[in-house]
Amino acid sequence: MASGKPPAVLLLRTLDPPFAVALRDRYRVLDFYASDQPVPLPAFLAAAAAVPDPPRAAVVMGGGSVRANATFFDAVPSLRCVVSTAAGVDHIDLAECARRGVVVANSGKVYSTDVADHAVGMLIDVLRRVSAAERFVRRGLWPMQGDYPLGSKLGGKRVGIIGLGNIGSLIAKRLQAFGCIISYNSRRLKDSVPYKYYPDVRALAAESDVLVVACALNKETRRIVTGDVLDALGRDGVLINISRGANVDEPELVRALQEGRIAGAGLDVFEDEPRLPAELLSMDNVVLTPHAAVWTSESRSDLREHTLANLEAFFSGKPLLTPVLP
Amino acid sequence: MASGKPPAVLLLRTLDPPFAVALRDRYRVLDFYASDQPVPLPAFLAAAAAVPDPPRAAVVMGGGSVRANATFFDAVPSLRCVVSTAAGVDHIDLAECARRGVVVANSGKVYSTDVADHAVGMLIDVLRRVSAAERFVRRGLWPMQGDYPLGSKLGGKRVGIIGLGNIGSLIAKRLQAFGCIISYNSRRLKDSVPYKYYPDVRALAAESDVLVVACALNKETRRIVTGDVLDALGRDGVLINISRGANVDEPELVRALQEGRIAGAGLDVFEDEPRLPAELLSMDNVVLTPHAAVWTSESRSDLREHTLANLEAFFSGKPLLTPVLP
The missing domain is CATH 3.40.50.720 (NAD(P)-binding Rossmann-like Domain)
Known part of the structure; x- marks a missing residue:
């Protein structure tokens, strides 16, 4: 030049x-x-x-x-x-x-640590109801209604991570410090990590309290989180998605949340963002951020x-x- | 019996x-x-x-x-x-x-790990603007206004912890996994920990990006976080309080937030809870939870x-x- x-x-x-x-x-x-x-x-x-x-x-x-x-x-x-x-x-x-x-x-x-931090923040938020408790306080309900409903402890939770690349590995490292038990699904078993490997996403979900979607979006992963996977995660299960909206069957996710088939979700990405399903906006057990996990x-x-x-x-x-x- | x-x-x-x-x-x-x-x-x-x-x-x-x-x-x-x-x-x-x-x-x-988890969750929330971004999404502003203002990265942040007991130590352990640099203030230096000790709270605040109040409330700690300490923390500084409201000079904290003398705060406790200063309720750079850090x-x-x-x-x-x- x-x-x-x-x-x-x-x-x-x-x-x-x-x-x-x-x-x-x-x-x-x-x-x-x-x-x-x-x-x-x-x-x-x-x-x-x-x-x-x-x-x-x-x-x-x-x-x-x-x-x-x-x-x-x-x-x-x-x-x-x-x-x-x-x-x-x-x-x-x-x-x-x-x-x-x-x-x-x-x-x-470039984004890996920020996305991992955001994923952990959203998981704490969903389990401990931080954003929902925030709304409760800001609406002035604390003096009137007293104690806020109990959250759920992070320690001991079985966290299944779909996609153990840069971001997934950083999420695992952070959650280990909170006493979570990590398993993962990916295309193949990784010899270098101590976490249990599940070749099948549904089996991973069935053995997890929390499912974190951290994989790339491609033909193999599109809608990898089906309604069936959500049912395997179960009534007390929490889904976190910081990857791409299309990795999750979003209409099925909305239905599973509405019907109490899973307990909650932390979502930074959506299939048709910046538009998202209107049903989510009134739910207190979901945390919704505007594809912000990457940005600091x-x-x-x-x-x-x-x-x-x-x-x-x-x-x-x-x-x-x-x-x-x- | x-x-x-x-x-x-x-x-x-x-x-x-x-x-x-x-x-x-x-x-x-x-x-x-x-x-x-x-x-x-x-x-x-x-x-x-x-x-x-x-x-x-x-x-x-x-x-x-x-x-x-x-x-x-x-x-x-x-x-x-x-x-x-x-x-x-x-x-x-x-x-x-x-x-x-x-x-x-x-x-x-009994509460130590839950309080530590909540403190970390609030810190991620303040730095990454999770609750504020949540309000932005729920109000339907994302499609209209586009990108949400940038947050700030956790990694590399200098975190000063006031009170390195059970809870403070668990907070330190968690934040190390995010790449934070830990220092602390307490009544005396602890030989068993690798973190830098500051006998003076103001000096700790001056060398910190984040100040976490995790000490017991007693005569020595009442209003240990003065307006002067907040000024030492500075314009980009964040305060997290999961101990007792009276450990912080609350009117000074409200003024410091209003005047931009510190950047934000995550508060689970207040001097006169469940009442809290009305000024806080309209601030987007604070995260307010209803003394919920202990409860799961x-x-x-x-x-x-x-x-x-x-x-x-x-x-x-x-x-x-x-x-x-x-």
């Missing part, structure tokens, strides 16, 4: 100001969200493909807003790199990327550094820091 | 049904709360003192509702044992008990067993399980 104009980068998400400034310092940024009067995505991509020296890299967010698939790459055929600001890459068609020789990076471990001021700053480092690696012909593909 | 009628016990708190049944199975219970039309305490005590074979033991709750002081023991001079269902004994005049040869037991470690169904069951065992020890002339005095 010492001579000539900087390379173009296709930007398909909003950035906080320090991130936007840092990116513009280094690249010609083609920003889908720059205009107050946004153009349709196909028109924006066609215009981006037509600029001199068109973008070879794209920065995309997680979730469903822009899908990096065949249509997307047909529209901007110059692309050879996709950097996702999410850990999950369910919005990126990896087979299509492989076919076209497009490399893919994700956010690596520290993780946002880490994400900026991490994303810029992945782009710099790509443009200097070096290996990506956190390659998903190849 | 094999022959004759069982001993009398003065009961000065409400009990859950299993506890009440278990107590009545073993003792003649003189229950202040038994009548729907309660008599004034002095009249009740006078009547209790006048029964044949009057009570030698009393079961009292924590907090200020009944104070076991000279007036109390003058009213029922047969008392030789007070069993408190609280860990704190600030409601019991220990000097007066010592003078009269009254032995005193508290709840020991498990701790309540443990308390029943523990209290009965202390009474049995007293009536069999054995040492109390958890003596506070002698």
Whole structure:
């Protein structure tokens, strides 16, 4: 980048100001969200493909807003790199990327500790009824109604974790400090961990007081938590989901909560977020956060550094820091 | 108790049904709360003192509702044992008990893990804005306003604990699993712990991002957290109190929160509970729970067993399980 104009980068998400400034310092940024009067995505991509020296890299967010698939790459055929600001890459068609020789990076471990902390916080909240007790106090009910209904102790709880990757492992480590007993389900047994392995999610749920969903979303895990799994978890069971909404059969979850087939839930993610099932909003035994598990001021700053480092690696012909593909 | 009628016990708190049944199975219970039309305490005590074979033991709750002081023991001079269902004994005049040869037991470690869990839950809640984000979601604001303001990461936070007893130590152990750096203040340095010791609370606050109040309430600790200590904690600092409301200068705390002199607070206890300062109820950076840190169904069951065992020890002339005095 010492001579000539900087390379173009296709930007398909909003950035906080320090991130936007840092990116513009280094690249010609083609920003889908720059205009107050946004153009349709196909028109924006066609215009981006037509600029001199068109973008070879794209920065995309997680979730469903822009899908990096065949249509997307047909529209901007110059692309050879996709950097996702999410850990999950369910919005990126990896087979299509492989076919076209497009490399893919994700956010690596940038969010892992914050997501694990949030999962533990939501579990304490559900078991000890913190948010519900908060509403009770703020509505002025304490002096009138006295003692708040009892919560349930964390220590001794059998916690089953679906997906023992970075995040799942950090959740396990934290919950061990509270005296919880950890088991897990994943594609295969991990020799390096002391926790009991269940190849079957339903069997894991049946032996757990708490089920934590911490796996990636893909074809194998979509709706991995079925109504049947919730029934195996049982009337005193608690579900925590900090992964992707679609890993849980959400209508079944709502029904299980309504019918008391499980005891409660802590949910940071939803199938059709930011919309969520209206039935949840009036339940006192659920804790609902707005896909906030990943976000702290520290993780946002880490994400900026991490994303810029992945782009710099790509443009200097070096290996990506956190390659998903190849 | 094999022959004759069982001993009398003065009961000065409400009990859950299993506890009440278990107590009545073993003792003649003189229950202040038994009548729907309660008599004034002095009249009740006078009547209790006048029964044949009057009570030698009393079961009292924590907090200020009944104070076991000279007036109390003058009213029922047969008392030789007070069993408190609280860990704190600030409601019991220990000097007066010592003078009269009254032995005193508290709840020991029955609540310690639950209080520690609740403290950690409140800290995650304040730093990650869980309850506030919950309100945001339940009010339907997520689809309209998008991303919720960033929280702050737990890892790396310097946590200063005032009072490193059972509860403080369990909080420290838990927060270490999150990557927090622990320091503490107590009456004296503890050789057995690896944490940095500060003999002065203000100095501890100045070197901490989070201050956790986990000490007993007594003459030395009353309002140990002054406005000055809060200023030392500073604009980004968070206060957690799971001990007694009077350990904090509450009007100063409210002012410090209003003026942004500290960043937030998690409060389970208040000076005049169940009443609390109305200003707190509208703040989004505080988490307020109704003195619920001690209570789970498990701790309540443990308390029943523990209290009965202390009474049995007293009536069999054995040492109390958890003596506070002698």
